[in-house]
Amino acid sequence: MRPILPAARRRSTRWFVQTIDKVVLTLSPISPPKSTKGRSKFFRLRRNKQNEDETTALKDSTETTPGFESRAHSTSLKDNTPTRTNTGLDSTLDCSDLGDLDIDLKPFYDHRSEDPSHRIVFIAGPEHFYYLALQLETSPRLEYQLYGKDLFIRSAGLGYAPAQFKLGICYELGLTHFPMDPSHSFVWYKRAAMQGHADAELAVSGWYLTGHPQGLIQSEPLAYEWASKAARRGWSKAEYTLGHYHEVGIGVPQDLQLAKQWYLKAAARGNERALLRLLVGHVGLEVxxxxxxxxxxxxxxxxxxxxxxxxxxxxxxxxxxxxxxxxxxxxxxxxxxxxxxxxxxxxxxxxxxxxxxxxxxxxxxxxxxxxxxxxxxxxxxxxxxxxxxxxxxxxxxxxSDEEAFRLVKAAALRGVPKAEYITGFFLEYALGVEKNPREAKQWYHLACAKGVDSAERRLRDLERATAATTA
The missing domain is CATH 1.25.40.10 (Tetratricopeptide repeat domain)
Known part of the structure; x- marks a missing residue:
């Protein structure tokens, strides 16, 4: 939790972003301008160059003859992944400089400092970029979201498996301002999978299972191979997937007994889909x-x-x-x-x-x-x-009629027909609330539209009462 500091010691969130820029950009071949004038233009250029470099690298790793998969599967992507290096770069900052941006600073505390609660250290390492990016991507401000995107790319480029997996998700689903691109998604998933990332291994299995017209081949044996790697790590979702592959016969001959074993393993670890498959599946498994x-x-x-x-x-x-x-x-x-x-x-x-x-x-x-x-x-x-x-x-x-009405209306606001009818009844007869026939009609109409016969009868009675009063 960020310590509460006097307002006079705080600086703006813009200062925070600029400070992080100074740290991150020291790894870039482009030097930032010394003056603040033209700063936004510089950052656009830096991002464009970084995206261009990334596209070139991905193009090199995905363009193959005759197909994308042969290069991606036969060549070790791990060899092409930049290894993590210790840059020796660190900058100890006063925590009060972070301004109003809500960021959890515990991973950045400098424990060597005499006052660690007010001093943090930024180390130019991929895990720090990734951690900051996770927090920046949820910011309501677009500039922070885009900066988070840049940090994800930089962290993944430095070989950090969680960031590589994150890029796989972003390119697959078009998240965090990334375009939807199956080939890019596959490459980043596989880079993380080559480092033993279980989620990424299962994602690679999924791509091999479905394939894609954009150069991704469909291969059930490879889908089974990658799911097996994830399942051997004791991950329940992968165990469920392997059970499904054995039950249906994906990549291997159908084997209900092996399917049962994998389902039981996954269910024992709390996988809901595995348990339901055991309980309601139509494959004759004895449980x-x-x-x-x-x-x-x-x-x-x-x-x-x-x-x-x-x-x-x-x-x-x-x-x-x-x-x-x-x-x-x-x-x-x-x-x-x-x-x-x-x-x-x-x-x-x-x-x-x-x-x-x-x-x-x-x-x-x-x-x-x-x-x-x-x-x-x-x-x-x-x-x-x-x-x-x-x-x-x-x-x-x-x-307490008042408490009863409060609870009934809370259910009605969730769209429950019976609750809508009861709310109208309370309003019509002034139970726990001031009498209000007009609002009662509104609730009755809602309930009536959803098939509550009692609401229809109450509406007719109210209409007759209104007509009699008018006459």
Whole structure:
């Protein structure tokens, strides 16, 4: 966190960008102008030259005969990647000079300083460029976003794998002011993958799986090869991908048993898609649900959605599971404690209606409905409103029409038809809010358009009442 400094010690954000320019540009063959006049023109020239150099380098690495892939796959891109060097360049700056730009400075503290909380060190290394770029790209100011783009390119050019992977994403999706360019995306993904970056290895696998008319060949064996490299690093997404390749037969003969093994590995690490594939896939895989349950509960904070899903299977007797209310409740409780709103709502319902072996307990019901409501669960909002409306939970939710209306309207603002109807009802009959038939009609119209028959009846009654009053 940036220390709070007196306003007199702060400088502008423009000074910050110019200071970083001085550090970064020392690596550039172009020298910045000594005066500030014409500075913006200089930076445009510097960026244009840098982009031109990058385009030339990428062109050299992608132009092949007869096709792009042969050069990219057979030639080690690692050999062409600039190695990280220690430039010996550093500049110790007063932290107050950073002005109002909201940047986390902890990675830049100079721990040798007697006052490290107020002094930082900028080292011209690729990881520093990358870290700054991540923060600058989210700035609302275009000049900072473009500067972040420059830093991503420089960090990637210095061989920093996370920055290379980032460029792959940017060129693939057209992010951070980069054009969409599949060939550039592939090159940067592969440069990062050659350094063992697991995300990049899987991205390379994806490009080989689909191919692209812009010079990227489609090769299922190579797709499988790169996915295998990522999976061997213990990454759940890659393990799921490898399971899918074995299940379908991509790059290798179809093998359901191997698919099951990879899915189980990925599911045990919390991969939602792997678990759902095991549970609802139509490939005849036999699954040890007890094993999955134990694996998920062991790391419930990372898998609340999956735990909730498995609880539903136990409760609803789906996919051949033996009904087990105790197991279902245990799973719902674990998911709710991990702050998963649907599970919190379900736990509230268990305590309100006494289901899944629970004794009715309004206090616990209000507690869990409240947790779900805080997380925006619309059914939890309405259920909690019901307790405030009738006061049946005693001190846990004392009767309050005003609080009931607040909760109902919060659900209505999320576009829930039932909540829109109830909001209109509250406004029509002045429950917790001043009577307002005109606004009530507006809410009834919204609910009616979504098929709520009760809203249509209330509209007719209001129209008749209005006509009678006018007459």
């Amino acid at each position: 040890d649900y007890a094993h999955l349950k134990d694996a998920l509960l062991a790391q419930n904070e990372n898998n609340p959605y999956l735990i909730h899903q498995l609880a539903q299977f136990h409760e609803l007797r789906e996919y051949g599971l033996v009904p087990d209310e105790d197991a279902a409740f245990e799973l719902y409780a674990a998911s709710a404690q991990a702050n998963y709103a649907p599970a919190q709502y379900k736990l509230g319902a268990c305590y309100e209606f006494g289901i899944l072996g629970c004794a009715p307990d309004p206090v616990q019901a209000v507690h869990w409905y409240g947790q779900g409501a805080e997380n925006g669960h619309v059914e939890a909002l309405l259920a909690l409103a019901g307790f405030y409306l009738d006061g049946s939970a005693g001190a846990a939710a004392e009767q």
